Amino acid sequence: MSLVDNNTATPPLTVAKFGGTSVADFTAMSRSAAIIKHSPDTRVVLISACSGVTNLLVELANGISEPDRRQQLLQRLGEIHYGVIKELRSSEPVSSAVNVLLDSVSTLAAQAAKQPNVKLTDQLVSHGELLSTHLFTQILKEMGVDATRFDIRDIMRTDSQFGKAIPQPEDIRQLATARLQPLLKNQVVVSQGFIGSDSQGETTTLGRGGSDYSAALVAEAVNATTLEIWTDVPGMYTTDPRIAPAAKPIKEISFSEASEMANFGAKILHPSTLVPAIRQQIPVFIGSSKEPEQGGTWIRESVNEAPLFRALALRCNQTMVTLTSLNMFHAYGFLAEVFRILAEHKISVDLITTSEVSVSLTLDQTDTGGGAPTLPEAAVEALDKLCRVDVEQGLCLVALIGNQMSSTKGSAKRVFNTLEDYNLRMICYGASPHNLCFLVKEQDARSVIQELHQNIFE
Structure with a gap:
């Protein structure tokens, strides 16, 4: 499926981001991978940790002195990722990489049990995205997509405020031009949302809403013409359908309106996400990875209809x-x-x-x-x-x-x-x-x- 913005020609370069529910397990990952396979313009894919993984890692990072509880959480992490691995046709390379990362989580969790701190928390929490991208890249390859995994920390430069690091857009652009752009000519690059690194090479995280924000920053850095945010709902609605069941889908909305909605509580989009998109006038599409055929919401600088409400x-x-x-x-x-x-x-x-x-x-x-x-x-x-x-x-x-x-x-x-x-x-x-x-x-x-x-x- 190739998304076409009705106001422009088919975009030559799309950055797509998939949230935790879109990569929750093998079935969800396969649905998301199929979207990429049928969208030849998608050259960069950023994904979150598998659904529930970040919460497990945060609990470990808070420091668990009881060995049995710590082991229980580590076992659950293994079950989530091995549940995907067992469905792969060729699992050997991925298994080795996943084992290394899970061993790293175990070591860091033991350190956190003695003395938790924000720097250690970022190191631990980043493993969710590092793990999921190994699995997702392999699924794409098995679907016949020429895909390669890329460590976003090589370009996502931030300051050193661990837990809520502030990205440095100019540094990101320069690093992306040198290290990421050359990879986009012949393959799909799979990388991580939410995480980055400071000037010392220490792992950082961007805080709440960081995955969408980092995707927008990458889209800006590589001069993308479309940013896609794939989640578990088909775009934005006139209000939360769980509160008002008659809520209607919004087909298109301006940057100004979407920014207000995000700022005032629309959970589908974090306010920071739109800042890089607005700077570069990059249209943003929000859709459901579960039901991509339903379409979604386009967010643009100007729209055909601008209703009073x-x-x-x-x-x-x-x-x-x-x-x-x-x-x-x-x-x-x-x-x-x-x-x-x-x-x-x-x-x-x-x-x-x-x-x-x-x-x-x-x-x-x-x-x-x-x-x-x-x-x-x-x-x-x-x-x-x-x-x-x-x-x-x-x-x-x-x-x-x-x-x-x-x-x-x-x-x-x-x-x-x-x-x-x-x-x-x-x-x-x-x-x-x-x-x-x-x-x-x-x-x-x-x-x-x-x-x-x-x-x-x-």
């Missing part, structure tokens, strides 16, 4: 901080001091609203692993000297994504009339033409999404 996104585990002080009334410098304190404690702010004597803000949750972010005690103490600090959790952020919303008469009225029975907090509207967002209580979130979707999209 495009989709609803939901992001829970929100923390709202309200800072109140009479000194803020008709004063200058108050907000500057607030943000100086937040910056000093490396606190990233997401949304913000102000009144004459108070300011409310939500905390960015990029690196919380999905839980509600917290305000560090030292930051609270510093803010207490300036104002009263109230922290509230148990909230969800609802975002309505669309186009020209702030300049279209009546667009907000339709939303607020629908939700007149709910208490809406921190309404943010007008800063962007692409979204209207607000906080609601967690217990109301699903009902709010359902009612809004029914009145706007159904």
Whole structure:
């Protein structure tokens, strides 16, 4: 199957990324490999660890002193990968490589049991992708695809913030030109998402959403004309179908809209993924490796239709901080001091609203692993000297994504009339033409999404 962007000719170079569920076992890997076989433009493939493997490796990296439990996890790792190996026609070369990597995991896990640390965690966790790429490359070869495995750490240069390393795009481009580009002429290159290395050659990981992000960085570095993200759902929907079963698939969406959706909680795409694609205007396709025939969603700079309302996104585990002080009334410098304190404690702010004597803000949750972010005690103490600090959790952020919303008469009225029975907090509207967002209580979130979707999209 060769994906064709309707707005351009068939792209000469495609970078494809497959997530953990798309390479979960032999059957899933074979489906994904078939997609590549039938897409002659795909020259670079980045894959995640097999589904569930990263969680096992993280548990080992946290340090397990009990030998029996450690052995149990190591055995499970072996079962997952040998389950694929036993289905291969020629398993000898792959078995040897997998054994070496599993032995390495065992050694590192023993070290972590004595003294876990973030650097060791990155070394351990990287083995998931290193293992899966050996298996996937062999499956491609057995399908008749000329494929070669490539260690992404040779080009994915990052800084040394283990666990959430920041990629260096210029270094990546230079290294990719020298080491990766020459391999693309006659074969498919299979490599790893999520992992990289610093200038000292130490293994790093890119943090949450790192696999999609690294695929976009590679696409940028090799001047790809399409980036494909293959997952377990056929593209983006008007909202999460698990909340609103009548949610509709979105065939195409602009970079601006997709960025807003990703930022406000659409789990199918991490916000960082689109940054390299936007820089180089690379169209992004999202599809299901389980059902590629269903098509998916194209994300482009410009689209044929830009409706007033495009989709609803939901992001829970929100923390709202309200800072109140009479000194803020008709004063200058108050907000500057607030943000100086937040910056000093490396606190990233997401949304913000102000009144004459108070300011409310939500905390960015990029690196919380999905839980509600917290305000560090030292930051609270510093803010207490300036104002009263109230922290509230148990909230969800609802975002309505669309186009020209702030300049279209009546667009907000339709939303607020629908939700007149709910208490809406921190309404943010007008800063962007692409979204209207607000906080609601967690217990109301699903009902709010359902009612809004029914009145706007159904």
